Amino acid sequence: MKLKFLLITLLTFVMGYAQDQATVTGKVTDKDMGGEALPFASVAVKGTSISTNTDEAGTYTLKVPAGAQTIVFTFLGYETKEIAVTLAAGETKTIDEVLGSTSVELKDVVIETTVNRQKESTLLLEQKNATEIKTNIGAQELARKGVSDVASAVAKTSGVTKQEGSGNIYVRGMGDRYNSTTMNGLSIPSNNVERKNISLDIFPTQIVEYVSIDKVYNNKIYGDFAGGNVDIVSRDYKGNGFFRIDLGSNINTNAVSEKNFRLNGAPGFSGFKNINKPSNPLTQYNYNALNLDKKSPYAGSIGFSGGDSYDVGEEGRINFFATGSFSNEYMSITDGKSQGSVNNVGVIGNSYDYESFNYATNTTGMANVGYKIDQNNKINFNTLFINTSSNRTDEYRGYGVDFAEDGTGIIRREKYQKTNLFVNQLLGQHKFGEKMQLNWAAGFNTVKDNMPDRIQNKLRMSYDGAGNDLGYGIVSISDADNHRYFQDLTEKEATALVSFDYKFAKGEDELYKGKLTAGYSGKSKKRDLEAIQYNFDVNAAGSGVIVDPNNIDAFYNAANYAADYFTIKTLRGTVEVPNALRPQTYTGKLDIHAAFVTAEYKFSPKLTGVFGLRAETLTQTVDYDTYIMPVGSTKFDKNALLPNFQLKYAVTENQNLRFGFSKTYTLPQFKENAPFSYDEVNQSYVGNPHLYESDNYNADIKWEVFPKSDEVFSVTAFGKYIKNPINEVTISSSTQDISWVNSGDWGMAAGAELEVRKTIWNTGENNARKLTGGLNVSYLYTNQELNEDKVARENVFQVDFTNSKSAFSGASNWLANADISYLYEWNEKASSINPTLAFNYFSDRIFALGTVGRGDMVDKAVGTLDFILRSKINEKLGINFAAKNLLNPNIKRVQEGTSIGDVTLINYKKGVYFSLGASYQF
The missing domain is CATH 2.170.130.10 (TonB-dependent receptor, plug domain)
Incomplete structure (x- = not known):
């Protein structure tokens, strides 16, 4: 009886307390960010311990005692606002508030008011x-x-x-x-x-x-x-000082299963080595050795990163972040197939078994310094250096119509390519009151891309009079069959962007409805390319010499050159030809200056529009000197008015409808305009001085819903119309070279995209266990006119298109990405485990348009599956594992439209990649 009385009393008290409560809910927004949500702001009842924080959407809900109360809104570095309110028991009241930043002094504080854009x-x-x-x-x-x-x-x-x-x-x-x-x-x-x-x-x-x-x-x-x-x-680091080290290892199943993983030894391990052209290259043989070294294909990585922040004066703060890393990777293709020169009845000109061995490196260093002078002024400096290298050996063995009809041909190409990228940027932001802001940025960048001493050798089996194998001999049907190729590219670019914002039409909510932006952007780019190829033409004295394919140095050496076994010449000729050592060159220059103005206005709480106009003037020139067309140039000027606008309609607080339209253009690239020849094993490319730009019209409409802060559902439809589209085609020539042309008067693309990110379920305190999934799917339809008469009128060569219309090259009808991830955190989230399964798919896509009665070259559909496991052992130590390309699909390209059906051009597997890494943060 006493227990029953106690329960009734307790229930009466709880119900009475609940009836004396009210609810305050609302949204806190950032005045300085144009009314965007302000996550993690504090909302409290003055004089009590009752408080909460806004979520990542800026919203909050707070239980408050009924009666007269004062609600206090605060956020570090922002003004504090107090709102007096009287609440009836059981009442729910909505209070939205806008906070702006202040210039108050904050000492010994390392929390930043900026949003973490990594999340x-x-x-x-x-x-x-x-x-x-x-x-x-x-x-x-x-x-x-x-x-x-x-x-x-x-x-x-x-x-x-x-x-x-x-x-x-x-x-x-x-x-x-x-x-x-x-x-x-x-x-x-x-x-x-x-x-x-x-x-x-x-x-x-x-x-x-x-x-x-x-x-x-x-x-x-x-x-x-x-x-x-x-x-x-x-990365722009803000926070406490830290130092982190990362270590990793990786293997490729194809590479480790290959017992004879072989590479040119000259480039070395680091990826920084330069290989210079030989002196007296046409009168002496003083080239690097050709022999291949056997490698152990086990790779790894090491990286360091760190950052810190310091107060400077009363309002200033300076932030540092730096990272450096080195990684390498061995990749191999074995049991591959490579075929080429396929005609419209399916006859194959070249059919090889294909192997490839590649060693790649990446060395990266980046530093970022940010200086917040005061609440209204800040500048940033970024510098980035990246060195990448690739040392690759490709071997083709089998049938070649012009040199190995018995199927005993060997083509070996060794290619070392090294790239340096150096980016330097200075950026600034300055506020003048609450209405005006100046943004500026300037950068100077350089790229050096070197392909020193690309080597190609061609061999086939030799026989005696009775048909017995004697061994391999060097093939020298054309001058370029055996060669050493040196290419240097340097590109420098200066770029600048300045814009001035002015806010207007301040509303009762203290937010501005409109913003005008006027600005300038420009860049000046110059590319210099120089290349020379030394061909080794076998003479009568060397034509019967038997050569070990694994010791070609026994043939190409100084003694045999002195014995007249072979002649060295360039693409321009032998040493007797004037200017034989003059390299092929082109210099491309592009200067763009643009002024733009943008008007953004919020017509209603739901409808916002951005209307822009950009005026550009540009000049592009290409000066060239090649063995195909000695000394020439192309130039075109363009003045473009580019209108664009976007509309956003907020159907609900978490649901938007968007529309966009714009006019743009597409320029031909420097190399596409230069009559510069570049030879692959089964294909040659040559530029077209008569190529010109395209004009584009683009439209998009998108509907998106954000059910929760980490969820989205969106559908997008888009369309594009292109005048005078540019395409890569096979031109009508004895060598069936590939070039670039304005292939028709029009092209169009239309499609739809679906994106879903969803928390499937979560449980535990503070959602410590969570299962999430993501999916995006795209459908694309493309079509374009193919007009060979137009090509003949506008160019010095001709194209014989198989079809009068075609899809765009590179366009898959279907694209899909999907992932599912589980997160489990414990020890107050200091420890966690996070496995993810990710899938990627693209359907068939055109590699090159069909010509001369043949169909298109098509890359067949590929689906890849990756498994990634990331874990935090504690606050400092993390261990990660990844298994990528688990399905190990065939990578396949076919020639369609032959009388015997599709003919395989390329077929290989990349292997599965496994990696294991650890990180430790001090």
């Missing part, structure tokens, strides 16, 4: 609040998915794929020429003579805060755009 939830919040249509992927997500470089990072986003064996990406089926790359908003040069954009796989993710992909054009992007702009935002 997935923070980037989703920015995506929701942004007026522009963009996609961001941060360091947190990159680590969870085991991504080691930026190319693989962007390939995890919707509508993006990575070209096999390179750092080149396709955005919505649009290849290298349609995309652009920036770092912290400033353009950076290419490291590849054949590409407009730098290879994104040279950027390790440890230098990255986040990567932003703009698929919709805006004023701050140069007008040479149609697919997307990738902006690499470097």
